[in-house]
Amino acid sequence: MLAKILSSAVIGIDAYLVEVEIDISLGLPVFTTVGLPEASVKESRERVKSAINNSGYTFPDDRITVNLAPANIKKEGTGFDLPIALGILAATGLFQQELISDYLVLGELSLDGRIKPVTGSLSMAIAARDAGYKGILIPDDNINEASVVKGIEVLPVKNLPQVVNYLQGFNKIEPAVTDIESIFAHVNRSGNDFAEVMGQEHVKRAMEVAAAGGHNLIMIGPPGSGKTMLAKRIPTILPPLTFDEAIETTKIFSVTGMLEQEQALVTERPFRTPHHTMSDAGLIGGGHIPRPGEVSLAHNGVLFLDELPEFKKHVLEVLRQPMEDLKVTISRAASTLTYPASFMLVAAMNPCPCGYLSDPKHECRCTYQQIRRYRSKISGPLMDRIDIHVDVPAVPYKDLMQDSMAETSEKIRKRVTKARDLQSERLKRTKIYCNAQMSSRHIKKYCKIDNKCSALLETAIDKLGLSARAYNRVLKIARTIADLARETDIRVDHISEAIQYRSLDRGNVKYT
CATH class of the missing domain: 1.10.8 (Helicase, Ruva Protein; domain 3)
Structure with missing residues (x-):
């Protein structure tokens, strides 16, 4: 008997529909999966068999063929376990296949029938809605991120018997609903604030200008002058994320498995701080199974590169394309993936190898050749893409001991947001949204x-x-x-x- 269950998989950060076709025919007990499955998909036969048996159902001792269509795209991940199990049970007549024909199904099965979370459920829910399906059955742990998608029923499931009983009409699963307004109303701020920064007024002004226009910025100053502390506070003065930006950012974190279970949406602008030992694949994305890199995880937020000259030169050079195109294209023999990478680059560096060039209280012992070699690690084409250069001197003692609080991040953010609104209105007929572009x-x-x-x-x-x-x-x-x-x-x-x-x-x- 033949059964067909609709599922989904992710390519890049967007999902595409996958038809899971199950055919059970007479013959020796063989379980075959076709349609370019990778290792974790092939291993699903063991999880599916154990989950069906341990849930109290009978696994057929016949020839089982599972086809994942379209067959020309490589299938990855463990989200096909549940649709394969339901397809086998539907093919044996346990429930009517028509009952699930309007739903997209995804979930990983444990050996006892529990349904475990999968990555990319937000993208899959959007794909199901756009394709006109009634709803989506997803693991209960993925309910927060998937339920932000409106116009579709999002049904949380915890184990295989619960799904089968629902399809047989013995129980009911209430669709999950998320209040988007409440999510944005209770944004969990990081706690950093420019009011805590003593002195450095000209640097804070430069950061306000950079945030208002989306300009890339580099800070040059001696060790201990507060470059990292200032950089960590830049997200607090950027305009709040819009709903569309939050969805796109959340999709990236969802497909990488970095979204917290209780988190429905990424409501704060990302702030990524990769170490200078990072490889080019870690920064830009890639790998055997391509994954988004730090530049994509910083999408709609800030990418902070501390000690910029310490990064390998070829790693810095790969930044040039995403800084120009606002996206990353990763080409492999089988496919080409594109990830969004619209970020604000903030970098910090010492003025020389020892860090004390032009410092009035410390003597610099670096030679001209050493300083030139140190600065030459940052190429001209990369520096050409950084709009604002600002010197960050050591903070005087009197500034550290002042009693009055500096201006808060919220006040600065209001000015930045108003400036961005002017730019959006001015550039609304173009494909850009800020002055830096x-x-x-x-x-x-x-x-x-x-x-x-x-x-x-x-x-x-x-x-x-x-x-x-x-x-x-x-x-x-x-x-x-x-x-x-x-x-x-x-x-x-x-x-x-x-x-x-x-x-x-x-x-x-x-x-x-």
Whole structure:
């Protein structure tokens, strides 16, 4: 007898539908799985057989053939256990197949029939809804993330007998419902706040500008000046995640299995801090079974690279494509996967190998060649994609001991959000959403300057030795500063402040 159960699998961060076809025919007891199954899918026959027997049902002693269609895509994961088990029971006549024809089914089986969670259930629920199916049967542990999808019944199941009894009409499973508004209303903040940072007002201002325009930023300063502490607080001033951004971010964490069981959505912008020993595959994604890397896990959030020159040079170079395209494409012989990677890069580095170049209280003993070699680890094309360079000096004692609290992150976030709203309105007819993503065409249209601003820029390029590539960067930063001030036109003071954020482009840097 033939039975067909609908299931799903993930490719990239999106799911596709898989038809699980089970044929039971007379012959020697053989269990065969076809349709390009990988090892964990082939092993499902042992889990399915034990789960059926230990749940009180009879496993047929006949020839069983399982086909996973489409057969030209490799199937991975353990989510096919439950649909295979239900297909076998339907083929033996335990329940009518039509009862489950409108539902997508997924779940891993333990040997005693319990249903374990799977990765990617959010993407699968979206795929089932988009395909017009009535509902989805998922493990109870996956209920939080899948139930945020509206327009489809999400039925949580705990064990195989519960599913069979439901299909036989002996019990009822109530669809799970999640209140999206309550999730966003109770966002669990990390606890970091800019009010805790003493001094460094110019650095905090640079971070506000970077957050308002989505600009990449690099901090240069001696050890202990607070670069890491400042970077950890950047997510607290970024605009809150929208629902669509939260869904896309959650899908990435879901397919990698990094979403917590009690967590329905990722409601805070990610902050990823990979170690400098990380490989290029760990940073960009890949592997034998391709998985998203740190740049994708930082999607819609912040990727913080501390001690930037300590990263291997070839690892840093792979950042160039996602920083430009806002996505990562991983090619393999069998397939090509694309992961989103729209992140804000924040980097930190010492000014020299010892860290004390230009520090008034510590003597730098690095030679010119050592400093040049240290800074050359960061290539020009990569540095060209970082808009804001800011020096972070050591904090004076009087700033550390001040009693008054600094401005809170919430106040800064309100200004940043208003600036982003202006950019969204200005760029609504384009495919970009912040000033940092503007191309030369957009800069000419939205960053027009008068003669005074032009004269100041010309002086900066001639006197300070700013590179030609800094010209467009200064204009984009000035546009963001004007947006923070809610000014329609770019003024001279906006240009002047923007020039200060290009310290590494200055040709008159002296080494001691």
